[in-house]
Amino acid sequence: MPVDYQAPIADMQFVLHRLIPLTKSNTLPGYEEVSDDLVNTILEEASKFAKEVLSPLNWTGDQEGCNYQDGEVKTPKGFKDAYAQYIEAGWISLAANPNFGGQGLPLTVATPVNEMWHSANMAFMLCPMLTAGAIEAIEHHAKPEQQTVYLPNLISGQWAGTMNLTEPAAGSDLSAVSTKAIPNGDHYRITGTKIFITYGEHDLTENIVHLVLARLPNAPAGVKGISLFIVPKYLVNSDGSLGQRNDVKCASIEHKLGIHASPTAVMSFGEAGGAVGYLVGEENRGLEYMFTMMNNARLAVGLEGVAVAERAYQQAAAYAKERVQGKVAQKEGKLPILHHADVQRMLMLMKTQTEAMRALAYVAAAQGDIAQKHSDETTRVSSQKRIDFLTPIVKAWSTELAIEIASLGVQVHGGMGYIEETGAAQHLRDARITTIYEGTTGIQAGDLLGRKIIRDDGQEARRLLLEIQACADECQKNSNANIQMIGTELKQSIQFLEKALNWLIKTHAHHPQATLAGAYPLLKSFGVVCGAWLLAKSALILEKDSGPDQSFASQKIASAIFYMHEVLPQVEGLVRTICAGESVVKAMNDGLADLMH
Numbered sequence: 001m002p003v004d005y006q007a008p009i010a011d012m013q014f015v016l017h018r019l020i021p022l023t024k025s026n027t028l029p030g031y032e033e034v035s036d037d038l039v040n041t042i043l044e045e046a047s048k049f050a051k052e053v054l055s056p057l058n059w060t061g062d063q064e065g066c067n068y069q070d071g072e073v074k075t076p077k078g079f080k081d082a083y084a085q086y087i088e089a090g091w092i093s094l095a096a097n098p099n100f101g102g103q104g105l106p107l108t109v110a111t112p113v114n115e116m117w118h119s120a121n122m123a124f125m126l127c128p129m130l131t132a133g134a135i136e137a138i139e140h141h142a143k144p145e146q147q148t149v150y151l152p153n154l155i156s157g158q159w160a161g162t163m164n165l166t167e168p169a170a171g172s173d174l175s176a177v178s179t180k181a182i183p184n185g186d187h188y189r190i191t192g193t194k195i196f197i198t199y200g201e202h203d204l205t206e207n208i209v210h211l212v213l214a215r216l217p218n219a220p221a222g223v224k225g226i227s228l229f230i231v232p233k234y235l236v237n238s239d240g241s242l243g244q245r246n247d248v249k250c251a252s253i254e255h256k257l258g259i260h261a262s263p264t265a266v267m268s269f270g271e272a273g274g275a276v277g278y279l280v281g282e283e284n285r286g287l288e289y290m291f292t293m294m295n296n297a298r299l300a301v302g303l304e305g306v307a308v309a310e311r312a313y314q315q316a317a318a319y320a321k322e323r324v325q326g327k328v329a330q331k332e333g334k335l336p337i338l339h340h341a342d343v344q345r346m347l348m349l350m351k352t353q354t355e356a357m358r359a360l361a362y363v364a365a366a367q368g369d370i371a372q373k374h375s376d377e378t379t380r381v382s383s384q385k386r387i388d389f390l391t392p393i394v395k396a397w398s399t400e401l402a403i404e405i406a407s408l409g410v411q412v413h414g415g416m417g418y419i420e421e422t423g424a425a426q427h428l429r430d431a432r433i434t435t436i437y438e439g440t441t442g443i444q445a446g447d448l449l450g451r452k453i454i455r456d457d458g459q460e461a462r463r464l465l466l467e468i469q470a471c472a473d474e475c476q477k478n479s480n481a482n483i484q485m486i487g488t489e490l491k492q493s494i495q496f497l498e499k500a501l502n503w504l505i506k507t508h509a510h511h512p513q514a515t516l517a518g519a520y521p522l523l524k525s526f527g528v529v530c531g532a533w534l535l536a537k538s539a540l541i542l543e544k545d546s547g548p549d550q551s552f553a554s555q556k557i558a559s560a561i562f563y564m565h566e567v568l569p570q571v572e573g574l575v576r577t578i579c580a581g582e583s584v585v586k587a588m589n590d591g592l593a594d595l596m597h
């Protein structure tokens with residue numbers, strides 16, 4: 001049977017209190033009350049809820065899946081009760097606006113808590129995650145009277161939210177959205193079909209608030225002609241009570257590889273004349289509004305990667321401690337597979353890369369808090385640039401790695417990993433979607449290269465590399481030989497990245513296909529180097545002061561050493577691939593010639 005989830009609180013606390021540290025957030029206006037003690041209490045309570053309520057439903061939910069009948073969707077056994085407990089305990093409102101009933105905590109604090117929910121039960125957590133996206137869109141762009149109707153109910157979790165973007169012909173490219181919105185008095189009539197809508201229909205809440213992208217008659221073609229609408233499942237009366245059923249229904253749900261407990265719906269709008277929709281903000285600015293919340297959604301999906309990787313590691317570690325097989329070199333007697341060097345290699349790859357991804361996701365969250373709340377505008381602007389830069393990396397690097405890590409988790413189990421009953425396979429199946437939704441890896445890589453590097457001539461990339469360089473310098477000055485080695489390896493990887501940046505900036509204008517061919521290797525290199533930077537920084541901190549838990553400190557330092565030997569060297573190869581872009585493009589075109597003709 002799958003093992004229970006234990007939140008990695010020691011590592012979470014280390015990142016929050018010592019690596020970031022949290023004081024970067026709790027000195028910001030509005031967050032003064034957020035003490036270390038308060039945060040520790042929140043983490044303890046959340047870890048109990050994750051372990052006791054959500055985690056036991058992860059595997060059973062996967063096995064049972066959702067049930068569709070006549071437009072209604074039933075979530076798996078236990079989900080409804082768990083959701084009721086989740087909103088009753090106020091978990092859904094942690095980072096939401098206090099003006100509408102939220103608790104107003106920094107993103108830095110909500111991030112580890114969200115990681116726990118995703119680890120414990122990713123399919124469950126998708127419902128609150130989508131609701132958070134709807135809250136953000138309404139809070140930033142809807143009229144005050146719309147906010148009064150929808151926000152308190154979404155923030156309390158009484159109602160859930162969805163994002164209705166995708167259509168059969170509009171996936172990565174939303175400029176092709178064809179759902180129609182016809183003005184009709186104080187509202188619009190929406191008609192069209194949306195596909196792949198997460199929690200588009202379910203039995204967890206009394207109402208579902210769909211945020212829908214649609215096109216007005218005579219709207220400009222492409223991205224500049226898309227508007228955003230609120231389309232509630234049940235219309236809301238003027239006294240706030242639920243009114244009649246809107247003309248939107250779930251036509252079916254998908255049978256899919258993973259996240260079986262999360263219903264992925266085909267939504268049909270306007271079969272009986274047009275669903276009532278209310279415009280959010282101004283006409284034709286819908287995609288722009290979506291992008292403001294998409295960045296947080298991308299960070300949230302990156303965090304899913306961290307969370308699934310952590311869960312897969314825990315599963316593999318527990319199995320490796322129990323399973324006895326083969327003779328271990330240089331040891332007497334029969335020992336668990338944990339003692340084989342190759343199994344240790346796999347477990348350490350899982351563990352260190354998960355720690356690296358966690359650190360980067362939390363650092364990005366901290367930058368988000370500063371970008372929103374800092375009193376000094378220059379600081380806000382520079383934090384915004386940093387989070388903009390890190391977002392595609394957190395999203396794509398963490399999710400691609402999560403798949404690799406979950407796959408290693410299967411490998412550690414041997415044949416039992418391929419059998420559903422251990423739960424190892426579920427993590428691999430669940431992780432697989434994370435590189436696809438909220439912008440595929442290809443889209444993230446193009447974003448990093450085009451918008452975040454080429455557009456500002458590599459300035460933000462170089463500012464980040466300078467910070468990493470300062471950490472490498474400090475490591476090299478340390479008296480501990482291991483820390484010096486960490487510094488030397490880190491410094492070399494920065495030099496490789498600088499070479500890649502110079503080549504990309506020089507080449508992009510005259511051969512964009514060649515640079516785009518290297519966009520993913522570039523994103524991966526930045527992910528790997530940022531991970532190395534934060535593990536190096538952690539090792540430095542703990543080498544100077546190990547804190548109360550010596551064993552934690554020595555394991556973290558070992559993580560950094562292992563990562564520099566086993567993970568960081570790939571940057572050299574990735575950079576060689578990037579700089580061979582012109583030859584790569586020619587080889588791809590020649591090699592796929594039969595397909596392209």
Ligand SMILES: Cc1cc2nc3c(=O)[nH]c(=O)nc-3n(C[C@H](O)[C@H](O)[C@H](O)COP(=O)(O)OP(=O)(O)OC[C@H]3O[C@@H](n4cnc5c(N)ncnc54)[C@H](O)[C@@H]3O)c2cc1C
Pocket residue numbers: 163164165166170171172173195196197198199256264433436437438439440441442443446
């Ligand atoms: C389980 C699940 C849940 C989902 N939940 C939601 C939801 O709640 N709401 C919602 O609106 N949508 C949702 N989606 C849809 C999801 O966001 C899309 O599937 C995703 O954006 C990719 O679009 P697509 O499937 O059309 O793939 P395509 O856009 O057809 O992409 C196919 C391939 O081409 C590549 N590609 C496409 N364009 C480019 C480019 N410009 N540069 C480089 N490569 C490119 C992609 O990277 C990918 O590898 C969900 C999907 C799934 C499977």
